[in-house]
Amino acid sequence: MPDERLSVSVVGASGYVGGELLRLLLAHPGVTLRQITSERHAGRFAHQVHPHLRGQTTLRFTNRAALEPCDVLFLAMPHGETQAAIAHYATLAPRLIDLSADFRLRDPARYAAAYGQPHAAPGWLDRFVYGLPEINRAALSETAYASGVGCNATATILALWALVQGGLIDRAQPVIVDLKVGSSEAGNTPTAASHHPARSGVVRPFQLTGHRHEAEVRQAFASGGELDVRLAVTSVEMVRGVSAAVHVSLPPGLADRDLWSCYRAAWKDAPFVRVVHERDGLHRHPEPRLLAGTNYADVGWEYDPASGRAVLLCAIDNLGKGAAGSAVQCLNLMCGFEESTALSFGGLYP
Numbered sequence: 314m315p316d317e318r319l320s321v322s323v324v325g326a327s328g329y330v331g332g333e334l335l336r337l338l339l340a341h342p343g344v345t346l347r348q349i350t351s352e353r354h355a356g357r358f359a360h361q362v363h364p365h366l367r368g369q370t371t372l373r374f375t376n377r378a379a380l381e382p383c384d385v386l387f388l389a390m391p392h393g394e395t396q397a398a399i400a401h402y403a404t405l406a407p408r409l410i411d412l413s414a415d416f417r418l419r420d421p422a423r424y425a426a427a428y429g430q431p432h433a434a435p436g437w438l439d440r441f442v443y444g445l446p447e448i449n450r451a452a453l454s455e456t457a458y459a460s461g462v463g464c465n466a467t468a469t470i471l472a473l474w475a476l477v478q479g480g481l482i483d484r485a486q487p488v489i490v491d492l493k494v495g496s497s498e499a500g501n502t503p504t505a506a507s508h509h510p511a512r513s514g515v516v517r518p519f520q521l522t523g524h525r526h527e528a529e530v531r532q533a534f535a536s537g538g539e540l541d542v543r544l545a546v547t548s549v550e551m552v553r554g555v556s557a558a559v560h561v562s563l564p565p566g567l568a569d570r571d572l573w574s575c576y577r578a579a580w581k582d583a584p585f586v587r588v589v590h591e592r593d594g595l596h597r598h599p600e601p602r603l604l605a606g607t608n609y610a611d612v613g614w615e616y617d618p619a620s621g622r623a624v625l626l627c628a629i630d631n632l633g634k635g636a637a638g639s640a641v642q643c644l645n646l647m648c649g650f651e652e653s654t655a656l657s658f659g660g661l662y663p
């Protein structure tokens with residue numbers, strides 16, 4: 314661990330991801346939270362926006378224009394904002410961790426195809442490492458710039474990773490991912506879709522084709538050739554949480570123990586991926602509710618040897634492992650802290 318505490322600041326700290334970053338960073342023994350920004354709430358205390366942080370900090374929000382240099386700058390603004398001013402942010406801190414989608418893709422053409430317009434700072438794209446520690450641990454230990462991860466992409470990549478690495482996924486077939494997501498994915502700006510009478514109790518197909526996170530997932534698996542991944546997202550009755558179910562056909566002749574070996578090989582050194590694959594009981598499969606507030610990703614599967622069909626599963630908290638948790642894990646790797654520092658607490662049950 315570095316000798317002195319590092320100073321960190323958070324831009325966009327009034328949002329849901331920003332609030333989760335504050336909660337995690339305030340408990341981190343190696344950092345001191347220096348500044349938190351919000352244009353709407355400048356001058357107000359953190360707990361006036363994030364009531365669960367009352368008593369945890371006396372920091373007040375400042376405007377972005379008042380930002381001073383720090384050791385690590387987290388950026389948690391809507392898509393497009395970081396790339397528009399990346400050169401400025403890089404003058405404020407030697408290390409940047411951007412939670413938006415701005416620097417997740419390496420290839421400007423892939424970015425333009427996914428986001429419908431050219432990137433504003435394409436020369437910066439390959440300076441960022443995709444911030445999913447489970448697949449990029451070594452690169453994150455050596456970089457000064459990390460991107461965030463899409464929450465739906467995180468769940469999809471972690472659901473698929475073990476069997477792709479094990480060579481069991483046929484890249485000639487489309488891979489269909491059914492995602493159920495909670496309301497906090499949409500951020501804290503109220504909309505007609507988030508209005509309680511319209512949102513409560515829904516099982517609402519939200520985006521069934523053409524999801525932007527497909528580009529991240531394809532990039533993550535690109536080293537073995539193109540993987541044709543299709544995400545279908547349904548909004549369900551949760552505040553936090555993503556549940557991914559990936560439907561695949563496996564080669565003939567496999568037994569459940571062959572899948573077990575792939576999962577063990579993939580995750581034996583990953584402190585935040587837990588394999589959940591029980592024969593009986595209520596909690597046989599990953600469930601997002603058990604993960605709320607944590608940095609864990611639970612993965613598992615159900616396999617039918619007779620048909621060769623398998624459903625690969627992953628559950629996460631979209632604001633935890635899907636955003637702020639992975640970002641703090643990136644901070645730990647980038648700054649020489651033990652990887653799980655400030656992150657290894659469990660969830661709540663019941």
Ligand SMILES: NC(=O)c1ccc[n+]([C@@H]2O[C@H](COP(=O)([O-])OP(=O)(O)OC[C@H]3O[C@@H](n4cnc5c(N)ncnc54)[C@H](OP(=O)(O)O)[C@@H]3O)[C@@H](O)[C@H]2O)c1
Nearest residue numbers: 325327328329330351352353390392413498500501631636
């Ligand atoms: N929600 C999730 O589950 C999730 C998961 C992974 C990644 N992300 C990504 O993380 C980022 C933040 O998401 P969120 O859910 O926290 O969103 P949010 O709740 O809407 O918060 C966005 C923050 O950015 C600030 N902001 C709003 N408009 C801005 C603008 N035009 N320019 C600069 N700042 C602006 C807001 O504060 P002020 O207006 O007060 O300054 C607010 O603090 C997004 O890029 C999102 O895609 C979100």
